Amino acid sequence: MASTPPKLRLRDVSKHFVAPRTGARTLAVANISLDIDSGEFVCIVGPSGCGKSTVLNLIAGLDNATGGTLEKDGQPITGPGPDRGVMFQDYALMPWQNVADNVGFGLRHGTPGKPFTPQQREERIHHFIELVGLSAALKKYPHQLSGGMRQRVALARLLANGPDVLLLDEPLGALDAQTRLILQVELLRIWGETLPREQRKTAVFITHDIEEAVFLADRVVVMSSHPGRVREILPVDLPRPRDESIRGDLRFGHLVEAIWRLIRDEARRAIDDRAAA
Ligand SMILES: Nc1ncnc2c1ncn2[C@@H]1O[C@H](COP(=O)(O)OP(=O)(O)OP(=O)(O)O)[C@@H](O)[C@H]1O
Ligand SMILES: [Mg+2]
Incomplete structure (x- = not known):
């Protein structure tokens, strides 16, 4: 076997x-x-x-x-x-984008040949932001967040891409x-x-x-x-x-x-x- x-x-x-x-x-x-x-x-x-x-x-x-x-x-x-999702010590967030857009970065295309619809994309963003406990901060920008919150955003972004x-x-x-x-x-x-x-x-x-x-x-x-x-x-x-x-x-x-x-x-x-x- x-x-x-x-x-x-x-x-x-x-x-x-x-x-x-x-x-x-x-x-x-x-x-x-x-x-x-x-x-x-x-x-x-x-x-x-x-x-x-x-x-x-x-x-x-x-x-x-x-x-x-x-x-x-x-x-x-x-x-x-x-x-394979990678995360580093520095948050590597885009300062000009809010939490939701940072998490949605990379989701624009979906899997090859199977793009996300705008609604699927939205749901996915919300799901992972909720998972890291940041639903209340959806529209905030990185400079408005603590270090711990920024790393949560980075984690949500990583997870949203569905790595194993x-x-x-x-x-x-x-x-x-x-x-x-x-x-x-x-x-x-x-x-x-x-x-x-x-x-x-x-x-x-x-x-x-x-x-x-x-x-x-x-x-x-x-x-x-x-x-x-x-x-x-x-x-x-x-x-x-x-x-x-x-x-x-x-x-x-x-x-x-x-x-x-x-x-x-x-x-x-x-x-x-x-x-x-
Ligand atoms: N791009 C590079 N060019 C040349 N040398 C490099 C490069 N990246 C790493 N090195 C060298 O390779 C070795 C290992 O570096 P690495 O960054 O992997 O160590 P590390 O264990 O992650 O260190 P730290 O705990 O400080 O983060 C070091 O001697 C470093 O100087
Ligand atoms: Mg190192």
Whole structure:
């Protein structure tokens, strides 16, 4: 019996960058092999500069690997697509458009050969704005919103395009601590925490915050740097749905400590290097 391929499969992936003027090469990541199942929530942590964003951009198809293979549902990833929604730390909203127009951006065409009618488009916009709790702010402009609200808009826009894979690069990194905790719980709900696994989206989430990684993830991938490699993958065996009380669970504390131990020395070295530069 043929088994279903994982949602995402990275095999021996490497990426080097070439400086345009000198031709000097930087090997950003090397030998990255990782399978991510459909419905899984995977967090990637590691010291600054270890190649987390590089890996995410390769999965998004925004950049090409220089070695190895990347597949989604058994098919090679050759470029970006609406099946993979990307979200970054900066909100990337259009300041001259209100919330509804920002969320509707990209919905003008619908799926190829099957454009949305204006009414379908409108319904979709409203549905996703409601999902992120922003119905009251439909007509507001980004400068009228808090950072947390702007990230909700960015999330609604990403979801409106109907991706089955969410690629999130420190999406909560610029927010204050309280907003961040609230959005972590909301993100799990939106990802599909209370749904059966086959109805959940697949999420790859980058963060510097180890507690955030453990709170969200089914597995935490710890990377090491120069070049970026997978150092260790830790399963997070904590029940779902999760709420704040999970942070008091002994297993939660142990995992945070284990991950911190794995990256502490490298993180310290990175700080020293920066201070010396
Ligand atoms: N476009 C580029 N051109 C040249 N070098 C790059 C480029 N993008 C990334 N790099 C280099 O590749 C390495 C990995 O960078 P990347 O941004 O993926 O790290 P990161 O883990 O996301 O870092 P941070 O935690 O600070 O966001 C770094 O050494 C970086 O300088
Ligand atoms: Mg990064």
